[in-house]
Amino acid sequence: MNKISKAVVSRLPRYYRYLDELRVQKIERISSKELSQMMNVTASQIRQDLNNFGGFGQQGYGYNVQYLYDEIGKLLGLDVCHKMVIVGAGNLGQAIANYGNFKNRGFEITALFDSNPDLIGKKTLNAEIMDIKYLYDYVKANNVEIVALTLPKEPARKIAEQLVECGVKAFWNFAHTDLKFSNDIIVENVHLSESLMKLTYRISEKNNNIES
Amino acid sequence: MNKISKAVVSRLPRYYRYLDELRVQKIERISSKELSQMMNVTASQIRQDLNNFGGFGQQGYGYNVQYLYDEIGKLLGLDVCHKMVIVGAGNLGQAIANYGNFKNRGFEITALFDSNPDLIGKKTLNAEIMDIKYLYDYVKANNVEIVALTLPKEPARKIAEQLVECGVKAFWNFAHTDLKFSNDIIVENVHLSESLMKLTYRISEKNNNIES
Numbered sequence: 184m185n186k187i188s189k190a191v192v193s194r195l196p197r198y199y200r201y202l203d204e205l206r207v208q209k210i211e212r213i214s215s216k217e218l219s220q221m222m223n224v225t226a227s228q229i230r231q232d233l234n235n236f237g238g239f240g241q242q243g244y245g246y247n248v249q250y251l252y253d254e255i256g257k258l259l260g261l262d263v264c265h266k267m268v269i270v271g272a273g274n275l276g277q278a279i280a281n282y283g284n285f286k287n288r289g290f291e292i293t294a295l296f297d298s299n300p301d302l303i304g305k306k307t308l309n310a311e312i313m314d315i316k317y318l319y320d321y322v323k324a325n326n327v328e329i330v331a332l333t334l335p336k337e338p339a340r341k342i343a344e345q346l347v348e349c350g351v352k353a354f355w356n357f358a359h360t361d362l363k364f365s366n367d368i369i370v371e372n373v374h375l376s377e378s379l380m381k382l383t384y385r386i387s388e389k390n391n392n393i394e395s
Numbered sequence: 396m397n398k399i400s401k402a403v404v405s406r407l408p409r410y411y412r413y414l415d416e417l418r419v420q421k422i423e424r425i426s427s428k429e430l431s432q433m434m435n436v437t438a439s440q441i442r443q444d445l446n447n448f449g450g451f452g453q454q455g456y457g458y459n460v461q462y463l464y465d466e467i468g469k470l471l472g473l474d475v476c477h478k479m480v481i482v483g484a485g486n487l488g489q490a491i492a493n494y495g496n497f498k499n500r501g502f503e504i505t506a507l508f509d510s511n512p513d514l515i516g517k518k519t520l521n522a523e524i525m526d527i528k529y530l531y532d533y534v535k536a537n538n539v540e541i542v543a544l545t546l547p548k549e550p551a552r553k554i555a556e557q558l559v560e561c562g563v564k565a566f567w568n569f570a571h572t573d574l575k576f577s578n579d580i581i582v583e584n585v586h587l588s589e590s591l592m593k594l595t596y597r598i599s600e601k602n603n604n605i606e607s
Contacts, residue, residue, distance in 0.1 A: 192596050196589035200571070223575070259592045260599030274493060278486030279587070290591065329594065353598055355591060359412070363435070369601065371594035375491070375585065377408035379502065379567060380471045382541065382583040384404050386565055387472030389581065 191232050195255055197222065198232070202252040214245035261289035266327050267355075270342060271334030272297035272305075272312040275357060279331055280307035290329075294321060318342075322349045329353045336360035403444050407467055409434065410444070414464040426457035473501035478539050479567075482554060483546030484509035484517070484524040487569060491543055492519035502541075506533060530554075534561045541565045548572035 201222055205213060219226040233251075236258060256262055269276045272295040279285075280292050286309065296315040297303060305312045313321070321327070330351050332339050339358030346354075353369040356362055362370050413434055417425060431438040445463075448470060468474055481488045484507040491497075492504050498521065508527045509515060517524045525533070533539070542563050544551050551570030558566075565581040568574055574582050 187600075192593060195596065196586070196592040199592065200586075200589070223573075258596065258599070260595035261592065263599075265595055265598070274486045274490030278490055281486060282588070284588065285591075288588065288592075289595065328598065352601075353594055355594055361435075369594060369597045371590055371597070373585070373587065373590050374408070374412075376494070376496065376500065377412070378583055378585050379497075380408040380411065380473065380500075381404060382565055382567055382581060383472035383477055383501065384407065384470065385581045385583070386477070386540065387470070387475075388399075389564075 187235050191235055194224075194232055195259055198229075199252065199255045199259060199261075202248055202255065205248045206252055210248055212245050212247050218246070256289075263289060265290050265329055266325065267292050267329040267331060268318075268322065268327050269295040269310075269331045269333060270297075270315070270318065270346075271295075271332060271357075272299070272302045272307075273333065276331070276333035277307055279333065280309055282308075285309070293325060293327070296321075319345060319349050322346060322351060327351060329355060331355040331357065333357045399447050403447055406436075406444055407471055410441075411464065411467045411471060411473075414460055414467065417460045418464055422460055424457050424459050430458070468501075475501060477502050477541055478537065479504050479541040479543060480530075480534065480539050481507040481522075481543045481545060482509075482527070482530065482558075483507075483544065483569075484511070484514045484519075485545065488543070488545035489519055491545065492521055494520075497521070505537060505539070508533075531557060531561050534558060534563060539563060541567060543567040543569065544574075545569045 201218065215226040215229045219229050222229075233246075236254070253262075267290055269280055269292060272280075276295055276297070280295055285292060292309045294310050295307060295312045296318045297312055298315045302312045303314050322330070328351075330343075330346055330353070332343060332354055334342070336358045339356070339360060340362060343354055343356075343362050343364075347364060347368055352367070354362060354371070356370055356372045357375070359374060359376065361372070362368075364370065413430065427438040427441045431441050434441075445458075448466070465474075479502055481492055481504060484492075488507055488509070492507055497504060504521045506522045507519060507524045508530045509524055510527045514524045515526050534542070540563075542555075542558055542565070544555060544566055546554070548570045551568070551572060552574060555566055555568075555574050555576075559576060559580055564579070566574060566583070568582055568584045569587070571586060571588065573584070574580075576582065
C-alpha cells in the first residue's frame with residue numbers, strides 16, 4: 184500500500200464514526216452524495232479519499248455500509264486488539280479508562296498506573312490502578328503496545344524514555360510536551376490547552392472582523 | 396488582518412508553548428534557527444508563519460522571547476479573559492476544571508453542570524458543580540462565552556442548541572458527535588477516540604511495511 188497522506192488518514196475516523204451511526208440505524212447502503220451531505224464534505228472528496236484504498240464503492244449502487252465500516256476499521260487497525268495501559272490515573276486517566284466504547288473498538292485497557300497512594304487499588308470500569316513502581320515490569324511481561332500518558336510534562340518525558348526501552352512502540356500523549364523519539368516510535372499528541380487556544384484564536388479573529 | 400490559514404493557526408499554540416518554556420528559563424532572545432531546532436520544524440517555516448502577522452523578528456537579532464510570547468498570546472486571544480463553563484462533570488469535565496494553568500492563560504472556568512445528584516455541590520479546583528437545571532439561566536446571567544461539552548453525544552446536541560439560543564458563541568466539544576451550526580458559532584472538536592484511531596492506523600501501517 185502506498186503511503187497515505189496525513190490529511191486522508193485524519194479523516195478516516197470520522198468516516199468510521201458516521202458509518203457506525205448508519206449501521207446502528209440499519210441502513211445498508213449509501214451513496215457518496217448522501218454521505219457527503221451528512222458529513223458536510225464534498226462527494227468528490229469522499230470518493231478521492233476512499234480511492235486511496237482501492238475504492239470500495241460501485242457506480243450506481245454506492246457503498247455498502249457494513250462492508251465499508253469493516254474495511255475502514257481494518258485500515259485503522261481496529262480488527263486486532265491493542266493492549267494499552269494508562270500512566271497517570273488522575274481525572275483524565277480515569278476518564279479514558281472509564282470510556283466503555285474502547286473495548287468494542289479494538290482497545291483493551293489492562294491497567295492504570297499512578298504514584299498516589301490514595302488512587303492505588305481503585306478500580307475503574309476496565310482496569311485497576313496499580314503502583315507505578317510496577318509499570319516497567321508490567322509492560323515487559325504483558326506485551327503492552329500503547330501507553331497513554333496522562334500525567335504532567337516533567338515526569339512524562341523520562342517515563343516515556345524508559346518505556347521505549349521496555350519495548351513500547353506507541354504513545355498517546357496528553358502531557359503538555361513534545362516527546363522526541365526516532366521515527367520508529369509513534370506518538371499521537373492530544374494537547375488540550377492548544378486546542379482551546381485555537382478556539383480563542385477564532386473568537387478574537389471573529390471579534391476583530393466585526394470591529395474592523 | 397488577512398484571513399490566516401488553518402495550518403498556521405494550528406501551529407501558533409505550539410510556538411506559544413515553546414516560547415513559554417524559554418521565558419521560564421530566562422532566555423531573552425532566540426534566532427529562528429535555534430527555535431527551529433528545538434521545535435523540529437524548518438527555520439523558513441517559522442519565519443513564514445510569523446510573517447503572516449507582520450514578522451516580529453529583526454535580522455541579526457532574532458526574536459525577543461517575551462515580546463513574541465506576548466504578541467502570539469494576543470493573537471490567540473489570551474490577553475482577554477474568557478468565561479467558560481463545563482457541561483458534564485464526569486472525570487473528563489473535572490479533569491479540565493482541575494487543570495490549574497487555564498486561569499493563567501486567560502480562561503476562567505466559573506462553573507460545571509451535571510444532572511448527577513452525587514456530583515452536584517462538589518468543588519473542583521476552580522469552580523463548583525451545579526445542577527444542570529440552572530445551566531441556561533446561569534449562562535444568560537453571566538455572559539458565558541465558551542461552553543465545554545464533556546458529556547455523551549445524545550444530550551450534547553440538544554443542550555448545545557439551547558445554549559446557542561442563550562447567546563453562547565463557542566463550544567469546546569468533547570462529545571462524540573459533530574455539532575452543526577451556522578458559521579457564526581465556533582466549534583472546536585476534541586474527538587478522543589478519533590485521535591486514538593489515528594495512532595492505531597499508524598501502528599498497522601508500520602506493521603504492514605515490515606511484513607511487505
